[in-house]
Amino acid sequence: MEKTIYIAPFIHCESLTELDVCPNGMIGVGADGKIAFVRRDMKGRQLPVEEGWEEAKVVSVGENCFFFPGFWVVDTHIHASQYPNAGVFGKSTLLDWLNTYTFPLESSFKDLDKAARIYNRVVARTLSHGTTTACYYATVHVPATNLLADICHSRGQRAFVGRVCMDRLSPEWYRDESTESAVNDTKASIDHIKQIDPEYELITPIITPRFAPSCTDATLTALGKLHHETDLPVQTHISENKSECQLVKELFPHSASYTDVYDSTGLLTSKTILAHAVHLSRDERKLIRERKAKISHCPASNTALTSGTAKVRTMLNEGLTVGLGTDVSGGYTPSLLAQCREAIFVSRHVAMDHGDDAKLSVEEALYLATRGGAEVVGLQDRIGGFEVGKDWDAQMVSLGPVVPETVGLDGREGLVEVFGGEGWEEKIAKWVYTGDDRNTVAVWVKGRLVHCREGWRP
């Protein structure tokens, strides 16, 4: 890769509640894909740059454009195989939704041609929405899971790829035959990823028990053992829906709680990502904090499936680490920008019952989608913001030209309307509320251009 200097406004999250806006920025990205220097006082290309960068390629931007950390650094939770069902769930809730919509679709991934078509599309689409890192649930199928890893690797998306383990509750035609086969198939997928990316620079295997009700105690315990042996991360669901919580009580009568099911099987550690966390008790949240496990909040899914409202403010106040997940196809969209809106809106519904403190701001939603996500997967030192030494996982955002005096829609522009005179805070709010993939002009992962819109050239 060429050394590149990006001259543009850049914006990232300073803290949970504050954005750092640098209107006249310059960021140098080395041939290793890492940020080599950051300057905040640029007013044009003519200023002198660091020694050794005189010949570097320069990328600058037009009006109403800025760089933002690669969205979202982490989509902490997305079921890649369910993508074709996005938007299709009727009035169902979790457990009937699985049987009606999800298991039949997932089981079809034994067909590798089908898997190739859908996984290619998911990765292309999530990149086009600015998702530079995704935590994928694949299916039980080893070849298709490995294919997903290959596709992420070749398209350049940072990904955690999990072969799904499940040896009960689902239909006979879609489950692991035994604990042994669940573990062996998981290992097969780990081995494959080791072959294509030995240092896990871009692709990391993730141990993936679907969720407690889908796994026997023996399988959870075996996966917990594998987790400790390999030190690989774990992802699963927790406490999404009341019927599911009741089911867990019945299936694990000796466990103190849903959280304890994972803890007692060795699956609750600082490298564990728990999706949903809607109905956790205070004691469960305490245990999660003690184990330093992480939360993936999936607001669109929780609303679509009437699962409930996760109490994000409470979790943040208690010191839990929270990122955002799309939970496609429980969630209807692979866009993390849309998910920011949904997180804000769910927090409004929590506020209606529990008071204004529950409200998440635009800045907080963006934090969850960038630095929060990076913390969830333990990559906060490598991605999530624009600091020297971090990887250049970034998206170039364009809000389009200022609305002209004489009117005309050219039909290709996005929906964000800048009338002129807006400050950065207002522009960012307009992006989050009215923006979509049309505003994500180009996307980089580790310095590599992995997506750009038709017509854009660096």
Add this chain to the structure above:
Amino acid sequence: MEKTIYIAPFIHCESLTELDVCPNGMIGVGADGKIAFVRRDMKGRQLPVEEGWEEAKVVSVGENCFFFPGFWVVDTHIHASQYPNAGVFGKSTLLDWLNTYTFPLESSFKDLDKAARIYNRVVARTLSHGTTTACYYATVHVPATNLLADICHSRGQRAFVGRVCMDRLSPEWYRDESTESAVNDTKASIDHIKQIDPEYELITPIITPRFAPSCTDATLTALGKLHHETDLPVQTHISENKSECQLVKELFPHSASYTDVYDSTGLLTSKTILAHAVHLSRDERKLIRERKAKISHCPASNTALTSGTAKVRTMLNEGLTVGLGTDVSGGYTPSLLAQCREAIFVSRHVAMDHGDDAKLSVEEALYLATRGGAEVVGLQDRIGGFEVGKDWDAQMVSLGPVVPETVGLDGREGLVEVFGGEGWEEKIAKWVYTGDDRNTVAVWVKGRLVHCREGWRP
């Protein structure tokens, strides 16, 4: 206009809960813009058509395309002048939002150049989202209000245009000077619309007291009198937010309820549109039903401003007529398609507390956005569905080509993903959940093409 035959699948709402899907349809639209015939058994252009239509122009469509009633027949409630603030509201609630964001913007519409730029853009954008009829709040300014009417008329959007009346509560620099001036300015705007559209074929004036707290008793009474003299419709807000409801109690100590404020001043009739209706009591809903007044549900706004959740199922069960409004800029988007999603999602939140019956289906949301909206403005005999004699207010929707085997995003396609094999019910669900303006290829009002995407030709 030319007689035109549209050969395509068409879909409209049969009832609140059912769609009528006609995969092989043919609709003839006469030179008067009205539907002349509807056939459901077409399998190609070669079938004989009605006598006298042999020479008519023919419009047919590609794969995954269909006609849907002009969205949404009614955006029952949109503040055109607030459009530049869409997405900008921070964490505010209604009353501070008005002072911080709304009044300063609205007052600037005394500048006609500014009004022209923004109103032209609003009308172009709402048409591009498929909104064929809109119920607009303008501002207090007569020239700008008249300009909005002119713009709707020339661009061909069916509209109800209301000059806003408000003689208290707002800052001195943005209010009516007196009851007399409020009424006279309203009449001036009515006179203007009479000049440009004497029969109110496309543009209708609508009497618009902002909301009870903004108007003195004398002004409400005078507007009630004007309503009865002119038989013109009325639009206002009701019971959006708890602080507002408390304020109404204090300002109108002799009124039995918020609803009674409008009823006792002659403003609650079958031609009244009440936006929001979040915190209505049972008695108020009963009174509204008795008066046959109508409700505009604004789910995105109610969530964004933490106003509360309107109980749509309850209102429907009690026999109230409900349509959907965007309430821009309380709502973040002028898209009624997005508003359908928001209505469904708000209903999920209501269901979390009040049981599954509260849930609105995709079909029900579409009904509210088409026939429901038409009923709200009393146009159910003219628009809202594809029946002989109705106006051709329609949108052509394209879900795009089936996802190819070999992957590539061409960058101009929308977000709906059709993988092949989906039934119409699933396609419609995907449209509602993942679609946007990119899927609305062309829009007609009264048979006139009023919007189409770049590259499309009839």
